Amino acid sequence: MVLFLIGLGLGSPEDITLRGLKALKKCQHIFLEAYTSRLPQELQALEKEWDLPENSIQEAWREDVEQHCEEKILEPAKDENVALMVVGDPFGATTHTDIVVRAREMGIKVEVIHNVTIMSAVACCGLQLYRFGQTVSIPFFEDNWKPTSFYEKTAENFKIGLQTLCLLDIKTREQTVENLMRGNDIFEPPRFMTVNQAIDQFLEAEKELGLGVIDEKNTLCVGLARVGQVDEQIAYGTFEAVRKVDFGRELHSFIVIAGEDSMDEIEKEFLEHYRVGEKVEQVKEENDEGEE
Amino acid sequence: MVLFLIGLGLGSPEDITLRGLKALKKCQHIFLEAYTSRLPQELQALEKEWDLPENSIQEAWREDVEQHCEEKILEPAKDENVALMVVGDPFGATTHTDIVVRAREMGIKVEVIHNVTIMSAVACCGLQLYRFGQTVSIPFFEDNWKPTSFYEKTAENFKIGLQTLCLLDIKTREQTVENLMRGNDIFEPPRFMTVNQAIDQFLEAEKELGLGVIDEKNTLCVGLARVGQVDEQIAYGTFEAVRKVDFGRELHSFIVIAGEDSMDEIEKEFLEHYRVGEKVEQVKEENDEGEE
Incomplete structure (x- = not known):
């Protein structure tokens, strides 16, 4: 069959x-x-x-x-x-x-x-799929285990002007070491990495590696939650601005943008719809002044 | 509404x-x-x-x-x-x-x-999506218009060990220059680029650019036709081997593989199922000998 x-x-x-x-x-x-x-x-x-x-x-x-x-x-x-x-x-x-x-x-x-799959649906933010480089997975950092290859791959994409989709870790059925060793069938509550945690881990990796590719105040990114669902949420801005957004429940995804030059006019216009943080307020003020 | x-x-x-x-x-x-x-x-x-x-x-x-x-x-x-x-x-x-x-x-x-979309469904050949670089589009070469940026982008992916998905041109409603100028609403029959044509254009672009990245006899690739349909067809091998395959009617897609080292064992095992050309016959002969 x-x-x-x-x-x-x-x-x-x-x-x-x-x-x-x-x-x-x-x-x-x-x-x-x-x-x-x-x-x-x-x-x-x-x-x-x-x-x-x-x-x-x-x-x-x-x-x-x-x-x-x-x-x-x-x-x-x-x-x-x-x-x-x-x-x-x-x-x-x-x-x-x-x-x-x-x-x-x-x-x-x-x-x-x-x-x-989320690997193509992320284009809903307005960034064109064909300008994405390799996709990376960000694992939850543990005290003694902080692999940073996601940052290095993002930097490779960045160098040739390609966006990076980051898939965020989920843990649906983890056991504590104690329960595992004792053979207890007890599982921890599921954990889903948030956009905010992903940003924190990027900044921690930058401190560790010192590659200078990603910068909290200037690097642009997109946070996405529940793509394709009725309560889909998308936020665009600097790492600093997007980091402050509450994206609500799982599942979250994250895109690092390889600079302003990596986008065309339509992409920028589309993304502006999802802009959060300082720059939006600036634009708004300028418009208000213009209207007076 | x-x-x-x-x-x-x-x-x-x-x-x-x-x-x-x-x-x-x-x-x-x-x-x-x-x-x-x-x-x-x-x-x-x-x-x-x-x-x-x-x-x-x-x-x-x-x-x-x-x-x-x-x-x-x-x-x-x-x-x-x-x-x-x-x-x-x-x-x-x-x-x-x-x-x-x-x-x-x-x-x-x-x-x-x-x-x-085909941009994720191509993973049906066994290559992992997260090891793909930027996607390229291959336009039909015309006598006086042979843009080769698809080759240059493929070379960029190749350098960092990433696969390249190539989207092949389609022309659904072309007019001849004559009909266009005369305002005649006459359209040419639709054309869909085949895997074979895509390979020819890669080889022509290599001759033009001389980058030495793609080599008919050694570079590996995957040709795909009608992905997800009952008559889906997939062929894996060197440019030379895949070039000889008849993929039948549209739509076709094409993947350039960034060398043996860009794949893990599962990917290779999966792809072997679709192998065409010389190497397969060699393997077959060896097996036959072994059984004697």
């Missing part, structure tokens, strides 16, 4: 495609991948919205998809249709290519149903 | 999202943008699939969206709901940000309904 990898898009139940919904109805086993991203809805709400039987959707955690994928997902797909649903596009996150390789080795047919 | 910008995804009627379909049903005017990409279906087939009244969809050509957008699309959106449908994501192509700016100036509410 078929293993369907179904993209769910940006996070609301109605972001699924007709093709994806049709495939779901054919499946005897339905898994929702729950660790690289997160839907704000409960499983019951999804089942209701998609007209699926109660309790037909199971959450799949990292260990289900990475370690136990053979017995949990692939073996059943030999005789029945199995769906693995993924927020965004099935190939947006790096772990889902591995499952395709494994399925092929077992002779299981795989069908991919694409959907929008 | 509302101007809905609705992404249609990769090209089949069932690639629309539930959210997009819901919005369509609320609209008094429905336009299908017909010049940055192309659906293989007739308008009637779309109306049938989406259960819309006959003749409710109108094609919007470049001049409708760029020059006459005010009277054709924006004015009606003041009093009624208007949909502008776009293959891929509404912000995938650069012309649709402009219409949002204009709508905002006129006080019209805009709602964007995202969908998958």
Whole structure:
């Protein structure tokens, strides 16, 4: 039978495609991948919205998809249709290519149903996708673990005038070292990195590396939250200005802009709509004076 | 009322999202943008699939969206709901940000309904999206017009080990200079650049620029056709090997790989599934010998 990898898009139940919904109805086993991203809805709400039987959707955690994928997902797909649903596009996150390789080795047919990922949807702020360089991931800094490669890659993009999309860390099912060692199945509350934390980590990395590429007062950036949802929020300005914005609940994304020259007039005009902080007030005052 | 910008995804009627379909049903005017990409279906087939009244969809050509957008699309959106449908994501192509700016100036509410674009769906070949650099567009070479900036940008990506997605030119409604000058409304048959043509133009640009970055016999690439459709086709190998593949009808896309070192083991294993040309035969022969 078929293993369907179904993209769910940006996070609301109605972001699924007709093709994806049709495939779901054919499946005897339905898994929702729950660790690289997160839907704000409960499983019951999804089942209701998609007209699926109660309790037909199971959450799949990292260990289900990475370690136990053979017995949990692939073996059943030999005789029945199995769906693995993924927020965004099935190939947006790096772990889902591995499952395709494994399925092929077992002779299981795989069908991919694409959907929008944040990696292209960020263009909603007005910046053109083709002027983005490599995407970086920002991991939560820990006391003894502060990897700064996200800053170095951003600097590489910056040098050739390309914007950088930063994917912000999420921790959906962390255990304390104590609980892990004692084998307690107790998980910490989920954590989602905010735009504000991402900015702090960039500034901390700059202090560490001293590359002088990003500067709190001058470097421009865009903070985005809940892209594509009714309460989508976008803020544009300097690191300093955007850092003060309250973006509300998850999921957040962040773009570093490689200077004024990296944008054309339409991009600037579009972004101005989302401007926060000092510069906006300045512009406003000038306009007010002009009108007097 | 509302101007809905609705992404249609990769090209089949069932690639629309539930959210997009819901919005369509609320609209008094429905336009299908017909010049940055192309659906293989007739308008009637779309109306049938989406259960819309006959003749409710109108094609919007470049001049409708760029020059006459005010009277054709924006004015009606003041009093009624208007949909502008776009293959891929509404912000995938650069012309649709402009219409949002204009709508905002006129006080019209805009709602964007995202969908998958080829710019992220290309990850279906197994290459990770976050290792792509800037995307380039390859225009059809004309006798007296052979811009090579796509090669130079690819070289920039190459230097920092990033893959390059190449978007291939399409001409949906070209006029000959003669017809244009005489004011004849006669249009040439649509043209879609093939992977093979893209490779030829890369090789021609290399001859012109002499950068020595791309080499027919060694540089690796991926050709893709009809991504996300039932007859999707993917081929991986050297420029020389992929150049010989017949990819069939539109739409085609092309990826230049920045060398073996730019890929990890999973990416290589995944791509091997799509390998064409000499190396595959070599591997096959070796296996056959081993089995004897």
